[in-house]
Amino acid sequence: MSKYCMMVRDLIDYYGIEGLEGETLAWVKGHISACDECKNYIPDEKAKKLMTEVDVLSEKDKKLIKKVRLVFYLGCSFVGVFLLWISLWSILWSK
Ligand SMILES: [Zn+2]
Numbered sequence: 001m002s003k004y005c006m007m008v009r010d011l012i013d014y015y016g017i018e019g020l021e022g023e024t025l026a027w028v029k030g031h032i033s034a035c036d037e038c039k040n041y042i043p044d045e046k047a048k049k050l051m052t053e054v055d056v057l058s059e060k061d062k063k064l065i066k067k068v069r070l071v072f073y074l075g076c077s078f079v080g081v082f083l084l085w086i087s088l089w090s091i092l093w094s095k
Contacts, residue, residue, distance in 0.1 A: 017044065
């Protein structure tokens, strides 16, 4: 058990899982994902699930957002090329 384990357990004892927020929550989560001893220290099953699942979800969300953004940009550039092509044709036909 490292000094970080002591800090994590102190934080959990003092604030509870729901009381943690921001950087503290991120840090505790990061430690718990790497430390089974502290994972097992969380008494509430629901809180344990919350601590271990949120990171996986957000990682999935990040990938999804990247995909959606890529499709969006591809769609935009396709529409841009299409409009350019249409305007070129209309210029050619108007002459
Ligand atoms: Zn630990």
